[in-house]
Amino acid sequence: MTEAGTDLHGAVDQVMRRWLPRSGAPSVAVVGPAGSGRSALAAALAPLLSGVRVGDGVADPGTVVTVLTFDASAPIGREELGLLAEARERGSTVIAVVTRVDLHHAAATVADRDAALLSVHAPGAVTGPVLLVSATTGRGLPELCAVVGHALGDTGSTPHRRAELDRARTLVLATAADLRRDGDSAALRERRAALVADRDGPRAESGAALRRLSALARVDLTHHVADRVRAGTAGLRAELDRSGKSALDAFPDRVRGEIESLTAEVDATTARALDALASEVLGAPHPVAGPNRPPPAVDDPQPRHRGVEDRMMILVGASAGAGLGRLVVAPMSEIPALDLLALPLPLVVGGVAAWALTRMRGLAADRAHLRLWLAEATAQVRSALEGRVLARLVESEAEIVDAVQRAHRDRVRTTEDSLVAVDRELRESAARSSGRLAAVERDLVVLDRALAEPSASALRPSPQ
Template structure:
């Protein structure tokens, strides 16, 4: 092969390599221009911006909604407990003796304490915090009912009882008056029967009045207790809403600070990636310019 032929063959080979190198550099330049480095970092940054407050608004709405439902449920439970307690106490009073009526306040307070514990447990479950009512005093019924004052009705009852008793006594001893020897004996018998009838009627009338007095006191007392229960629920739930809201706000501030710190890191990493991309692009463009200038 002649020298000229070898030079033509070498020149053709060099031209092919240069052309291939130029195409590779052009492809690299196109890829660098079309690509956006740090796609995962940008996605993370967008997620941090969207959730950096820890969904504070949504969580606050959820807390208020939960406590509002708890308030409604507890109000209904209080109304039902009040009705059931009054009905049960009145039924017991209707069957109680005069001596047993004295234990009405104790029995009623026992029922109130039971329902108070139930409401406290329901409130603790609603706010998801144990011991929410630990510092609150227990609901109390008013002082026991004062002794019922004997009025004119009691006196009239005694007179009516005595009159009725004497009348019954007269009827009972009528057969004795038919016997002359027993005529005077009928007088004390009449008086005894009259006194016994008066005593029984007065006692029965007094027990009925005492029961009515106790029933009235029960209704008034449970009205007071119901107001205490409702105030208890209102105080606990309002305090819980404030405490839970403050906790959410504090947690949100921490998450915002943490997210902001991570965003600053990501921005730095993205700048580094962008600088590296720019450097690579500039290097490729320089190489391409050298090839274009030389050939």
């Protein structure tokens, strides 16, 4: 062999050991059903087959020869045929043996029966005849080793070696294609794109949620203020209609107390709504500022000025009382003793009637005056409470926006750090892929040269 051929031969062996580590040393697997004596046979074959890996019940894709053990006590069944089918699928050479023949005198008959069954159910699947062996006495082991050695010798032929080289070349080509696609870098690029896309996403989502929820909160709170003011006004108006003179004098203070209670209730409702708004936008509880405006205040009602109507009511009351007095005194005129009451009694009754009518007219006028004042105060309080609520909402929106901006800045810093790490991994992956691709392409050149070599010696594996 020339020096160039020797170099190619060594290079091919190195490439084959890298890509097909099991291709250098041939492998023999002893398989069979439980109780067939496969373990004892594997232990007996291992020292007899030099440079061969003997596996007990282990058959991998690199197995070259499979020794299928049959029990001498009974013919083969479904389990043995299943093991035979698996060995054929792996492409290994199958040798059938009947074991423990030293314990069964009819082992030869069982072997003939097994051969007949194999010829029917799996013709051509077994190499050579069914051998009779005994791991205990050593019977049949030389014949078995000869058949195994012959099968292993066939695997060292040029066609078999070329098939192994083709298989290694297929693996090299697949690996080179994967490296050119650079799956690790593709995953890193996808991760980088996701980081960039997600960097500004939460801020936009939070802004949209804030606009939507703040608009809803504005509508809900203004409606709440209107409803509470309307309900409070209705109660005060009903109370005003039932009030006497002393209650009318205390009615402004009663209205101020109701305004304070209403303001506290509206502030509490606003605080709950703003807390819920901040929690939903920021994803966590966030305290909002309290009211920065004083509670609404109303002025005292102006004194009611007495007009012509009050004076006319005094005259009407006096006239009505005088007429009522004359009606009372008329029957008394027939009694001489009561003539003295004919003059003062109508005056007294007229005065009392005038006083009563004037008082009732004044009470009704005072109620009407306070009712007008209550309507004006209600409009003023409603406007003040709506402004109070909207001011708190605007301030809370500003606080939430600041919190979103702070969270966004923190997220951007974290994302930038992650992007730096991903970019570093991309550079390292590219460097690794480039180096590995160069090594894989060198192995591919070696395999292509070996497959193109016309000499069979260049294709044979090195002796073990």
